[in-house]
Amino acid sequence: MLRPRVLTGTHFMHGDFAAAEGGLAAGCNFFAGYPITPATEVAERMASRLPEVGGIYIQMEDELGSMAAILGASCAGIKSMTSTSGPGFSLMMENIGLGAMMEVPTVVVNIQRGGPSTGLPTLVGQQDMMQARWGSHGDYPIIAYTPASPQECFDLAIEAFNAAEKFRTPVLLMADEIVGHMTEKVIIPEEEEIQVVERKHPKGKPIDYIPYQADEDLIPPMAIAGEGYKVRMTGLTHDEKGRPAINAEAQGPLLKRLLDKVNTHASEIVKYEEMDTEDADVIVISYGITSRCARRAVELARKEGIKAGMFRLITAWPFPEDEVRKLAEGAKGVIVPEINYGQMVTEAERVVCGRAPVKGVTYVPGTLPDPTATLHAIKEVAK
Amino acid sequence: MNKEVEEEKRHPIEDYLRSDMLPHIWCPGCGLGIVLKAYVKALEKAEVPMDNRVVVSGIGCSGRAAGYLNQDSYHTTHGRPIAFATGMKLGNPDLNVTVISGDGDLFAIGGNHFIHAARRNIDMNVICVNNFNYGMTGGQSGPTTPTDSKTVTTPYGNFEHPFNLPHLAASSGAVYVARWTTLDARRLRDSITEALKKRGFTFIEVVSPCPVGYGRPNRIGEGIEEMRLYRETWDLREDNWIIKEDANPSDAEIELHKKILVGVFCDIERPTFMDMYMQMEPIKEKRLKHMVRDERKVRE
Numbered sequence: 001m002l003r004p005r006v007l008t009g010t011h012f013m014h015g016d017f018a019a020a021e022g023g024l025a026a027g028c029n030f031f032a033g034y035p036i037t038p039a040t041e042v043a044e045r046m047a048s049r050l051p052e053v054g055g056i057y058i059q060m061e062d063e064l065g066s067m068a069a070i071l072g073a074s075c076a077g078i079k080s081m082t083s084t085s086g087p088g089f090s091l092m093m094e095n096i097g098l099g100a101m102m103e104v105p106t107v108v109v110n111i112q113r114g115g116p117s118t119g120l121p122t123l124v125g126q127q128d129m130m131q132a133r134w135g136s137h138g139d140y141p142i143i144a145y146t147p148a149s150p151q152e153c154f155d156l157a158i159e160a161f162n163a164a165e166k167f168r169t170p171v172l173l174m175a176d177e178i179v180g181h182m183t184e185k186v187i188i189p190e191e192e193e194i195q196v197v198e199r200k201h202p203k204g205k206p207i208d209y210i211p212y213q214a215d216e217d218l219i220p221p222m223a224i225a226g227e228g229y230k231v232r233m234t235g236l237t238h239d240e241k242g243r244p245a246i247n248a249e250a251q252g253p254l255l256k257r258l259l260d261k262v263n264t265h266a267s268e269i270v271k272y273e274e275m276d277t278e279d280a281d282v283i284v285i286s287y288g289i290t291s292r293c294a295r296r297a298v299e300l301a302r303k304e305g306i307k308a309g310m311f312r313l314i315t316a317w318p319f320p321e322d323e324v325r326k327l328a329e330g331a332k333g334v335i336v337p338e339i340n341y342g343q344m345v346t347e348a349e350r351v352v353c354g355r356a357p358v359k360g361v362t363y364v365p366g367t368l369p370d371p372t373a374t375l376h377a378i379k380e381v382a383k
Numbered sequence: 384m385n386k387e388v389e390e391e392k393r394h395p396i397e398d399y400l401r402s403d404m405l406p407h408i409w410c411p412g413c414g415l416g417i418v419l420k421a422y423v424k425a426l427e428k429a430e431v432p433m434d435n436r437v438v439v440s441g442i443g444c445s446g447r448a449a450g451y452l453n454q455d456s457y458h459t460t461h462g463r464p465i466a467f468a469t470g471m472k473l474g475n476p477d478l479n480v481t482v483i484s485g486d487g488d489l490f491a492i493g494g495n496h497f498i499h500a501a502r503r504n505i506d507m508n509v510i511c512v513n514n515f516n517y518g519m520t521g522g523q524s525g526p527t528t529p530t531d532s533k534t535v536t537t538p539y540g541n542f543e544h545p546f547n548l549p550h551l552a553a554s555s556g557a558v559y560v561a562r563w564t565t566l567d568a569r570r571l572r573d574s575i576t577e578a579l580k581k582r583g584f585t586f587i588e589v590v591s592p593c594p595v596g597y598g599r600p601n602r603i604g605e606g607i608e609e610m611r612l613y614r615e616t617w618d619l620r621e622d623n624w625i626i627k628e629d630a631n632p633s634d635a636e637i638e639l640h641k642k643i644l645v646g647v648f649c650d651i652e653r654p655t656f657m658d659m660y661m662q663m664e665p666i667k668e669k670r671l672k673h674m675v676r677d678e679r680k681v682r683e
Binding site for chain 1: 433434439449453454458460462467468469471472475477478496656660663664665666
């Protein structure tokens with residue numbers, strides 16, 4: 001018996017598997033990947049599941065090829081996805097840039113492990129958060145989700161596909177080794193209840209098609225190969241017709257539109273969760289597995305009479321700037337625990353901009369984050 | 384001007400090119416125009432439906448080929464056109480996907496993708512325009528630069544061994560392997576026609592002059608002189624079209640000022656990636672292609 005595309009029901013499911021199931025539920029029909037710990041299980045799940053639903057799984061020769069292949073599949077009209085971790089994520093940066101420049105929807109799952117380099121293949125890290133934002137060269141827009149549970153691996157994989165399709169850009173699902181390797185309850189809804197977004201298709205005749213002529217929302221409709229539109233795409237700076245234009249006159253408007261395409265829709269994309277922030281003096285900003293220990297730290301602080309609150313990033317990029325700024329106003333301090341030596345904390349500092357002291361809490365990559373260090377930081381700030 | 388005169392003034396292959404991109408950026412004497420023309424003529428001869436024609440290229444002078452062709456065209460990153468084309472072909476098996484790119488793009492930075500796409504027998508055509516150097520960046524040596532040749536990065540002569548591309552392609556699993564020079568314009572066209580019709584991973588190497596990057600430092604001269612060199616010092620075998628059966632790709636080494644072997648080296652049958660994928664148990668039940676495409680239509 002072949003399993004259906006959407007596994008409606010309540011499961012006890014692995015985070016990596018849940019990310020794969022989310023992709024399938026969003027309509028993913030193509031996966032190209034390369035084995036890497038701790039993301040291999042996403043690929044393994046896809047190798048088992050895609051043939052069941054009539055999709056294609058291919059194990060590529062490396063992550064450079066995997067990323068290129070998923071862009072190619074998307075240009076052929078098939079929703080596509082890959083998964084990787086640190087070293088592979090570095091290799092994918094090349095064609096994440098191509099995807100951003102050619103405006104190709106696709107989803108990259110990064111189950112973060114400790115780095116740099118080969119680092120800690122089997123252990124947790126949150127050290128790719130800035131690479132997620134800036135890792136490919138040049139200025140480009142990016143959307144990145146940070147799931148904190150297998151349930152969110154599923155839910156946010158769907159969100160990631162929807163955002164990719166809507167905004168025509170690669171979207172990242174930035175999980176971490178603990179969330180990826182955690183097995184928890186995952187509820188998969190009925191297929192009809194899952195909202196799936198499809199990219200805009202050109203409405204006019206093929207002859208009138210201008211590949212990069214954007215609508216008012218700054219997103220150009222996307223024609224796919226094989227439909228007679230004579231699609232012209234290049235990674236070079238190009239004009240609306242997709243013609244290479246190696247000059248500042250073309251670069252200016254193109255990059256402005258690419259960046260604005262996401263920035264002007266930030267309020268629609270940004271997702272976060274708040275707990276006890278209404279009256280909070282101390283705000284703990286966290287994401288992924290670290291948010292689960294931050295939640296505990298905030299609870300413990302409250303028990304001790306400290307007005308702490310938690311702000312959990314569900315999108316790391318775009319960063320919820322307005323919300324964080326508002327919370328920082330009048331707060332005694334902002335704490336940012338993360339499993340790295342200070343990444344999202346620098347973004348928090350930039351956004352808070354002196355409204356309150358911002359303090360990072362470093363959890364050494366490879367350790368299961370313990371609420372104690374965050375609680376300690378909360379107490380320090382609350383003094 | 385009346386319509387007939389206008390019609391007369393049109394170049395016979397104008398419909399296949401994006402005239403808004405002309406003039407092209409290629410140097411006088413470059414062989415790329417010949418390859419481009421051979422490809423479009425072959426599309427016609429092979430009767431590939433217009434809407435199914437896809438060209439993918441990488442970076443470099445040859446990489447610009449995609450942009451000039453009036454069909455679905457994708458100018459990707461350096462070394463990655465084959466990987467991109469793999470996704471494209473598997474995403475829509477109806478497409479006739481051709482990669483046109485250079486020797487540096489396909490065999491230095493992209494070498495890994497080449498051997499693996501050949502091994503998997505992905506149904507695509509790869510046309511490698513081999514000019515023995517990195518032309519776009521100003522004539523550096525590369526993986527195909529013949530030993531002892533001078534380039535700007537081998538000022539004392541190239542001290543490395545070059546790849547023998549037909550040998551590499553054949554041993555990696557390509558089902559059709561040929562080499563021509565731009566002097567063999569018609570044979571090249573016919574060979575591309577065969578490749579377009581052939582199911583599986585086909586490879587055609589086109590030895591092409593680069594008067595600026597390769598001709599000048601090696602005192603070969605203009606493009607036409609380089610082509611003359613193919614004919615005279617790199618003696619083309621008269622029977623090169625019929626060496627299909629017996630030419631051993633391992634004999635196809637290119638050495639400076641020695642004969643260059645051309646022809647079809649390999650033309651075999653082997654199941655493609657998709658043929659084998661479709662044999663998988665779950666897929667047999669699911670009829671992949673229709674399912675994927677129908678689903679897309681339904682969701683639209």
